[in-house]
Amino acid sequence: MSETHTIIRKGEVIIRKWNPELRIHEEKTRLDQILSDILQYSIEIEDTSFGQFFELIAKEPEFYEKAFKASMYGFPIMPYIEEYRKPAETMKDVDFIRVYWTADLDEDGLSCNSCLDGYGDWPEDQIGQKCKGGVAIEYTPIYKFKDLPFKLDESLQVWNLDDFSGTRAPILNTKMHFTAYDVVNAILFELTWAGDVSKGRECPFDKEPDPVV
Secondary structure (H helix, E strand, O other): OOOEEEEEEOOEEEEEEEEOOOOEEEEEEOOOOOHHHHOOOEEEEEOOEHHHHHHHHHOOHHHHHHHOOOOOOOOOOHHHHHHHOOOOOOOOOEEEEEEEEEEEEEOOEEEEEEEEEEEEEOOOOOOOOOOEEEEOOOOOOHHHOOOOEEEEEOEEEEEEOOOOOOOOOOOEEEEOOOEHHHHHHHHHHHHHHHOOHHHOOOOHHHOOOOOOO
């Protein structure tokens, strides 16, 4: 663990630092701590809903809109904050919201990215068995999942994209800590995938296909 570490516990920012004299990590809660000052530190999330974490972003809209402009495709952040502040609703069949890693290895080297999705029930398979897995949330209004628990999945599987053997399997199973930056980047990248939501949301997959002429 690094000398300075961030914990988000029940929506509060806690800084854990190494005390070299006592040789222990000490935790301090700062009510005035802003997330943008500690983006470079590794992070843990405990007993925190997605909405509680997103509130830390909502406190500094101008900073995040500018610093994460590329991740947000240039869309303004306020429509998402306004959407988040609407009364909460329950999102069915989703247990929690998570940030997780994807990693691929090809001729250009190793690529690791933090991603956001929900985790919950999948439709029954062909033999009627239920299972759980990642659930896309980019076209779901934020207020529908803001009260769900927010978790970090540090497991990391590295896949060789140049393996065409037909028995493809991960070449490495390990864990990797997230920084606060990784988590924020995953959130803003995924939520803005739906585009500018100031005029409402519309999932392209819900549209009726154009008639065949």
